[in-house]
Amino acid sequence: MTANALISAEGLTCIREERILFDDLSFAINPGDIIQIEGPNGAGKTSLLRILAGLSRPYAGAVKYRHEDINACRDEFNEDLLYLGHLAGVKSELTAEENLNFNLRISGYADYDCREILAKVNLSGFEEALAGHLSAGQHRRTALARLWHNSAKIWILDEPFTAIDKRGVEELEHLFIRHADSGGCVILTTHQDMGLIKDDRLRKLRLDYRFL
Numbered sequence: 130m131t132a133n134a135l136i137s138a139e140g141l142t143c144i145r146e147e148r149i150l151f152d153d154l155s156f157a158i159n160p161g162d163i164i165q166i167e168g169p170n171g172a173g174k175t176s177l178l179r180i181l182a183g184l185s186r187p188y189a190g191a192v193k194y195r196h197e198d199i200n201a202c203r204d205e206f207n208e209d210l211l212y213l214g215h216l217a218g219v220k221s222e223l224t225a226e227e228n229l230n231f232n233l234r235i236s237g238y239a240d241y242d243c244r245e246i247l248a249k250v251n252l253s254g255f256e257e258a259l260a261g262h263l264s265a266g267q268h269r270r271t272a273l274a275r276l277w278h279n280s281a282k283i284w285i286l287d288e289p290f291t292a293i294d295k296r297g298v299e300e301l302e303h304l305f306i307r308h309a310d311s312g313g314c315v316i317l318t319t320h321q322d323m324g325l326i327k328d329d330r331l332r333k334l335r336l337d338y339r340f341l
């Protein structure tokens with residue numbers, strides 16, 4: 130474990146439906162790290178991200194935030210965490226702007242310009258469109274817009290590139306690099322190759338099938 134780790138896994142074990150998804154998994158994630166969790170469908174990537182984000186509990190082991198168990202420092206950890214799951218908290222019956230506004234407000238932000246942020250994810254002109262009427266990629270961009278306005282150091286992102294076009298993926302990669310360069314970290318899953326984040330910059334953690 131390194132001294133300045135933002136988040137670390139210590140002996141994490143996860144068992145689902147009589148299958149060990151991972152066992153005694155330990156690693157530390159430092160400021161500047163970009164980590165890709167790899168593995169086939171069902172290997173346990175989402176399960177690991179949810180445990181790291183404190184959304185579900187491991188069978189054994191602990192997640193630490195700056196060397197303290199996340200269960201002992203929930204408020205500080207949650208303030209420093211941005212988690213985007215598969216569904217990403219976009220409500221179909223709200224507009225793109227209402228969704229972003231809602232998500233920023235529940236994260237405690239008060240001073241922002243939704244239209245300016247939506248422009249950064251190429252949603253100018255779609256601010257008042259219902260999210261349920263947006264394309265899959267635009268829907269995903271509505272969720273991802275939060276990344277352009279937040280102060281959390283730890284980003285945990287489940288399949289952020291799903292339905293995003295090539296240019297959008299590159300913009301996200303630039304954003305991840307900027308975030309890491311400014312002292313944050315990004316932990317993500319994707320089945321896509323990242324063209325801009327080179328291997329010397331990316332740490333990969335592979336999960337594979339194992340049976341009890």
Ligand SMILES: Nc1ncnc2c1ncn2[C@@H]1O[C@H](COP(=O)(O)OP(=O)(O)OP(=O)(O)O)[C@@H](O)[C@H]1O
Pocket residue numbers: 145146150168169170171172173174175176177
């Ligand atoms: N809450 C749960 N209860 C029971 N089984 C679960 C639960 N969550 C996940 N699983 C099972 O654990 C396994 C791993 O699921 P997980 O979603 O973590 O995989 P993944 O690697 O993210 O897959 P994908 O690439 O398809 O998104 C699957 O077989 C899934 O059915």
